[in-house]
Amino acid sequence: MTISQIGEFGLIQRVVQKLEMGPTCLLGPGDDAAVVVAPDSRIVASTDVLVEGRHFRRDWSSGADVGHRAAAANLADIAAMGAAPTALLVGLCAPPDLEVAWAEELAGGLSAEAGRVGASVVGGDMSASPTLVIAVTALGDLRGNRPVVRSGARPGDVVALAGRIGYAAAGYTVLSRGFRTPKLLVEAFRRPEVPYSAGLAAARIGATAMVDVSDGLLQDLGHIAAASAVAIDVTASAFDVPSQMRDAASALGVDPYAWVLAGGDDHALAATFPPDVDLPSYWRRIGTVTEGAPEVTVDGKPFTGRTGWDHFR
Incomplete structure (x- = not known):
């Protein structure tokens, strides 16, 4: 069955049945807007778009996979601010011949990933479109912490x-x-494993800057360097390259460090901390912040390859 056969409101009814409301949702889908708790009184907000053929392919990923991935991309941004995610709003633009089952799987994946952090899919909108597009807006709560921004890194961190x-x-x-x-x-490509709790923990122990690694580690660290007016040097030996990655790189003729240093979509969190902070084990040191023109180097030298993803290049 396609969504053109059941119509917009039939699809909405089916999709809503796949959503579970968490404790942060006071009023979910069904009205003109949702109501979400905001104990801190400051709301962290972010949005992200996934376009078929650009970010995902249906022959590579199930609807549930894409739902998990779409939610993770947005929830990671909230975590990178040192906040706790509370809600997602989803815009779906879909071809009329899209299978209803795929849309239901998408909703289930979105809801399941949000549920990992106690958040909910609380509403959204949908429209017919020749291209399948999923737009997600995430909301979060700072829980009394200051937001961890990109401009706070200091030399010596x-x-x-x-x-x-x-x-x-x-x-x-x-x-x-x-x-x-x-x-x-x-x-890992289909469903990233995001260290959500590490973001809130980083804020509590004094992170000076933080970023979600979505476009490539060197490129995203470059955002911190530029915003903080500092230089950052990364130590290549700090990264563990698993045997599966080394074997795949050898078979495909790729340098595995090109994936590690410039690959995106894992949604790891990169942060800077004062040098005397006792880091939890799930945060591993990979480099240092120094004085100098804003740049990111590897083992003291400029990286010669591509540093990350740019949608318009």
């Missing part, structure tokens, strides 16, 4: 990373070459 890096980029390369293994890498 350490640079640390929470979460996996390079896995999703490797999975994308594997899929684009027509393969479906190694499963570890392919699944």
Whole structure:
């Protein structure tokens, strides 16, 4: 069955049945707007768009996979501000011949990923479109903490990373070459594992700057360097490259560090901390902040390859 056969309101009814409301939702779908708790009185907001053929392919990922990925991309931005996610709003633009089952899987994936952090999909909108587009807005609560922005890094700070890096980029390369293994890498592209709790923890222990690594580690650290007017040096040996990634890189003729340093979509969190902070084990030191013109180097030298993703290049 396609969505043109059941219509907009029939699809809405089916999709809403897939959504579970968490404790942060006071009023969910069904009215002109939702009502979400905001104990801190400051609301953190972010939005992201996934376009079929640009960000995902239906022959690579299920509807549930895309739902998890769309939610994760936005929830990670909230975590990178040192906040706790509370709600998602979803805009769906879909071709009329899209299967209803796929849309239901999408809703289930969105709801399940939001549920990992106690958030809910509280509403949205939909429209017919020749291209499948999923636009997600995320809301979050600072829980009394200051927001961790990109402009706070200081010379002498350490640079640390929470979460996996390079896995999703490797999975994308594997899929684009027509393969479906190694499963570890392919699944990382389909459903990123975001260290959500590390963001709130970083805010509490004094992170000076933080960013969601969505477009490539070096490129996203470059945003911190530019906003903070500092230089950042990354230590290549600080990264563990799993055997599956090394084997895939060898088979495909790729330098695995190109995935680690410049690949995106894992949604790891990168942050800077004062040098005397006792970092939890899930934050690993990967570099230092120094005085100098805003730039990011690797082992003291400029990186010669591509540093990340740019939609218009």
